[in-house]
Amino acid sequence: MAYARTSPATNIKENDDAFIIQLAAPGLSKDRFNITVENRNLMVASKDVKSEENEEENFKSREFDYSSFSRKYQLPKTANTEEIQAKYENGILEIEVMKVKEALKLTQQIEIK
Secondary structure, three states: OOOOOOOOOEEEEEOOOEEEEEEEOOOOOHHHEEEEEEOOEEEEEEEEEEEEEEEEOOEEEEEEEEEEEEEEEEOOOOEEEEEEEEEEEOOEEEEEEEEOHHHHOOOOOOOOO
């Protein structure tokens, strides 16, 4: 039965150096993903086409499974859009967006007088 895949579940983490976005997208190959950044918006899209053929007697049937998704994430001003890395492993697409160096210095202890 053909079905439309909904947007993948997403985890977003932050550490001292980067923002990390993880998308659960099992069964896809990494060449199906398209990742772009425009105006501080990170876009992740995928298209996947699968086909199955069944032959029974003189009848031939074909089932198509076409699925796609597109997710948009607005990046904070502290994100360095020039330093983004992505990897796809065990069904998880992980995108690491480094923070700008100046942003790392934004947090400081204020002395009370």
